[in-house]
Amino acid sequence: MTALVWISGAVLLLAAAAAPLVSGRRRRRESAAVAQDRARDLLSRLDLALDRPDLTARQRREAERCRLLAGAALAGQPGAGDAARARKWAENGLAALGKDQA
Numbered sequence: 001m002t003a004l005v006w007i008s009g010a011v012l013l014l015a016a017a018a019a020p021l022v023s024g025r026r027r028r029r030e031s032a033a034v035a036q037d038r039a040r041d042l043l044s045r046l047d048l049a050l051d052r053p054d055l056t057a058r059q060r061r062e063a064e065r066c067r068l069l070a071g072a073a074l075a076g077q078p079g080a081g082d083a084a085r086a087r088k089w090a091e092n093g094l095a096a097l098g099k100d101q102a
Contacts, residue, residue: 035083036074042090043070049097059097066093 046067050060070089073082 032080032083035080035087036078039070039074039078039083039086039090042087042094043067043074045099046070046090046093046097049094049099052097055097062096063093066090066096 046063050063050067055063066089070086070093073086073089078086
């Protein structure tokens with residue numbers, strides 16, 4: 001009977017110790033998803049900005065280059081680093097067009 005109390009106490013202790021680890025993993029997944037959403041939003045804004053007729057050839061070329069690199073970074077199963085890279089390229093493309101990234 002005493003062993004049962006000790007074993008159940010140990011199991012409860014392990015469960016309490018593992019709970020923060022599980023919630024931390026979920027938070028990292030959610031933050032990666034938010035980063036991907038932000039990168040996709042900026043990429044979409046860059047696509048819309050490229051439809052402007054008043055762009056110079058140099059602006060269009062640089063923005064299309066940035067759009068291609070941002071899209072490539074988001075291809076497949078992107079991680080947090082890929083999303084950050086895509087966001088950086090999309091922001092650079094918008095900056096080349098003179099657009100605000102906010």
